Amino acid sequence: MTTPEPRLKTGRSGKRLLEKFGLTQLIIPFVALLFLVLLNLFVDPSFFKIALEKSSTGYYILSGNLISIIDNGSELAILAIGMTLVTSASGGQDISVGSAIAIAGSIVLRVIKGLSPSISGGELAVYLIFAFVLCVVASALFGAFNGSLVAFFKIQPMVATLILFTAGRSIAAWINNNENISITDDRFKYFGNFLPGIPVPTPVFISAVCMIVIALVLKFTNLRLYSQAVGINASSSRLNGINPKMIKLLSFIILGVCVAVCGFIKVSRTASITYAVIANNIEMDAILAVALGGNNLGGGKFNMTASIIGAYVIQFLTTTLFKLKVSSSAISAYKAVVVIFLIILSAPVVRKWLGDLKNKHIASRAKVKKEGV
Amino acid sequence: MEQGTVLEMRGICKYFPGVRALEQVDFTLREGEIHALMGENGAGKSTLIKVLTGVYPKDAGAIYLAGVDGQVHIKSPQDAQNNGIATVYQEITLCPNLTVAENMYIGRTRSALTNWQKMNSDAGKLLDELGIPAHPKQQLGNCSIAVQQMVAIARAVDMECKVLILDEPTSSLDEQEVQKLFGLMRDLKKKGVGIIFVTHFLEQVYEVCDRITVLRDGQLVGEYIIEDLPRVQLVSKMLGKDFDDMADIKSDSDTDNIDYSSTPVYEAIGLTGTTGIKPFDFRIHKGEVNGFTGLLGSGRSESVRAIFGADRVTRGRVMIDGRPVKIRKPLDAMKHGISYLPEDRKRDGIVGDLSVRDNIILALQVMKGFFKPFSRAQAEQFADEYIKLLNIKTASSETPIKSLSGGNQQKVILARWLLANPVYLILDEPTRGIDVGTKVEIQKLVLKLAAEGKSVTFISSEIDEMIRTCSRLVVMRDGKVVGELKGEDLNQNKIMATIAGGES
Secondary structure (H helix, E strand, O other): OOOOOOOOOOOOOOOHHHHHHHHHHHHHHHHHHHHHHHHHHHHHHHHHHOOOEEEOOEEEEEEEHHHHHHHHHHHHHHHHHHHHHHHHHHHOOOHHHHHHHHHOOOOOOHHHHHHHHHHOOHHHHHHHHHHHHHHHHHHHHHHHHHHHHHHHOOOOOOHHHHHHHHHHHHHHHHOOOOOOHHHHHHHHHHHHHOOOOOOHHHHHHHHHHHHHHHHHHHHHOOHHHHHHHHHHHHHHHOOOOOOOHHHHHHHHHHHHHHHHHHHHHHHHOOOOOOOOOOOHHHHHHHHHHHOOOOOEEEEEOOHHHHHHHHHHHHOOOOOOHHHOOOOOOOHHHHHHHHHHHHHHHHHHHHHHHHHHHHHHHHHHHHHHHHHHO | OOHHHHHEEEEEEEEEOEEEEEEEEEEEEEEEOEEEOOOOOOOOOHHHHHHHHOOOOOOOEEEEEEOOOOOOOOOOOOHHOOOOEEOOOOOOOOOOOOOOHHHHHHHOOOOOOHHHHHHHHHHHHHHHHHOOOOOOOOOOOOOOHHHHHHHHHHHHHHHHEEEEEEEEOOOOHHHHHHHHHHHHHHHHHHOOOOOEOOOOHHHHHHOOOOEEEEOOOEEEEEEEEEHHHHHHHHHHHOOOOOOOOHHOOOHHHHOOOOOOOOOOOEEEEEEEOOOOOOEEEEEOOOOOOEEOOOOOOOOHHHHHHHHHHOOOEEEEEEEEEEEEEOOHHHHHHHHOOOEOOOHHHHHHHHHOOOOOHHHHHHHHHHHHOOOOOOOOOHHHHHHHHHHHHHHOOOOOOOOOHHHHHHHHHHHHHHHHHHHHOOOOOOOOOOOOOOOOOHEEEEHHHHHHHEEEEEEEEEOOOOOOHHHHHEEEEEEEEOOOEEEEEEEEEEOOHHHHHHHOOOOO
16 A cells, blocks of 8 residues: 555645645636726726825825725625625525615614714714624624524525515614714714825725734634535534534624624715615625635635635726726626626636646646657 | 447546546446456546546547447536446435436436326336335435435436446445345346446455456556456455455454453443434443444444434433543534544545545544634644555645545545544444455554554444454344344354344
8 A cells, every 4th residue: 555646747746736726716806807907007097096185174185096996895895704704604695785784884873873962072982882882783693693594494595694685774774764864973984984194095994904803813713614614514514523503603693793894884984874775786796706706605615815805806897897987877787797707717617627628738748758658 | 449349448547636547547348248347445446437427528548439430529427328328326426305216317308398107107117127125206315325326226227328337336235235236237238238347345346247457546457357367366456466364454453351340431321312223222441342233224323423422312321431421412522532433424524625634633623622723734744644644645635635535535534533532433334435455454443543442433334344353243223232242252144143133
């Protein structure tokens, strides 16, 4: 049993091979990004201009398309984090995140509005924290609701989350008696716009914090190993002492927290809410971000970085289309065309096919060698 | 192509990331012969079959079929079927959620509409003819694995194939069922069907086969007529060295000095669960190797699953080292030093897409806790250590476990549980579907572990394997423990008699 292992030349170092594989997954969103960058360079190089301008509030702020992309892409990037985990552990997607954002935002407005008569100066910070904590708890509970349907009742994630998808916006409206709430205190807008004196939009910092937190969680816990194992083979995971139900539940709760953060940013941007429109269709973009990252929507292995880049690619695409003066009613159709192309490129079948082509090449070389001897 | 040849494969090559699975392999199948395809784990048998059946595209080489001019390009399993190549795989590849009849005819009806009544009656007739105890309208997933396997064969038989491939069909069948299958194979042979028979059971090869093709490490060793190749030579060709005689395994270690009067490492009283086993008592001592035996469905797997807490336990007391403990779920058992290698490797053992490294550290990592991941370097070190120790053939520790051969996957799972450093190790069918060489290795390992003071429960459907390794056998029938054999009673006749219930 000590026969030497047959190996290919390309597989001389298995580690390098895998690094190459990991890279392939990252390459897809990067290529898409490059494509968009080149397109814009070709059409109008001024797309990339970044300026430091004085805003209406009297502070200098950064403006330009790139700033707008990383600003407006924040919510999507944060959602992509949670969606990636849900996809990995449950092998399905949560389609209720848009509705859940409406609920989270509504809760925040309700708390601030309800307390605002008593706000005098510095107390706002306390109320904001209170509002934020409340909306995190509520969103996590809604996530737990979705998660329990999936984990304990074994309902397919898409069906399970269809309930909240349908009911969410009504619940959001009901929280505020369907009133149009708007907050007049300008300080409330800091979280969706700019902090005084800081030229970078606040959502960029918030999403950066989320990314750092998830990076630390993935590094210092076994979340990655557990959710991948559960997503690939729940039965085997259970026999290795993992509780697959808890892991699925946990992934939905984490997504709930991501939803809360998004909801908070969203209502802070305008200091108001339109129940039927807020974060409309964002669930589809979030799922798309995961797919664009080359992650298998059937669960299992995932690459968090690729998902997050995928989110920004989608935002980049949207902004590009706006700049190309595509009418807003046609934008979805254009988006779909590009997405089809990207999804096909990142499909495992296509990647396998490319790999097979390479192997065939090696095989023909091996044959030539053998015949030569 | 020569007269009388039904299939010819020339210079077949197939590569996987970092592994040369097949390199310039030739294979010839003649009309009306049963041709054994032999080789160790990872020799390339399954890969060759999958290339032939269109599951994997070949990277080089040519396939010729009788009655077809020039090369045949088989692009998909459907394509293979249309070309008269039928396959029964080692693992059941039918749909458990469809009925038996639907499984037999799925993907084969030519018209858009299905005559359900005719389909069911045809299926019923064929099942009767072959003596398969299944009803056409029964859901396949509710049948035993053996019956599922036979339904797969019935499906292949009904397809009027020219080439029938049986990939380890007998690994989950009992002796009677095997004989039934062999009868079926001989009938088909008379009709001129060429049969490719992949198996690890040497006796079976010499019982039914006409010719043998041996592969090793993805390369062709040779093709032989069965009379020209004595058993010992076959094994040495498969291993690529002289045969390591199995008979002397037992003498390697001394299992007689177990102190039966000491406190058992594990003891259960009146243990029972929801899986249909009757309450049973069981104890195992330090350094002991015991076995559970019985026919398929006798409850031997269910018993050890109850010990590990894999299925819900409803009643019974459990003591570890004499202290009462509660084992409700696998993690409880793991924390008390019990390891369990499950019977169904594909379903319960491997985590397919994860790397060999992650698969090895999984159990120990879970025991260590959610908030305490191993460092990359530490995990790497564990993986490399066990890959070397168990001689696991893999391109690297990063390779996904699913691209390894069956026996090497099994070794990875074994490594996982050895790494967990158990005091009591349960191995349910660790040698199923793997080659002779690895079987011997695993048996030796079991005895070595026992000699080191660990307790092992070893389950195998091959009785001689159990006799070689176990010092005590628990015999089960219909979910009930019907006997316990040790010492001089541990012989084939006595065991058979106890299993059958013919004790005097």
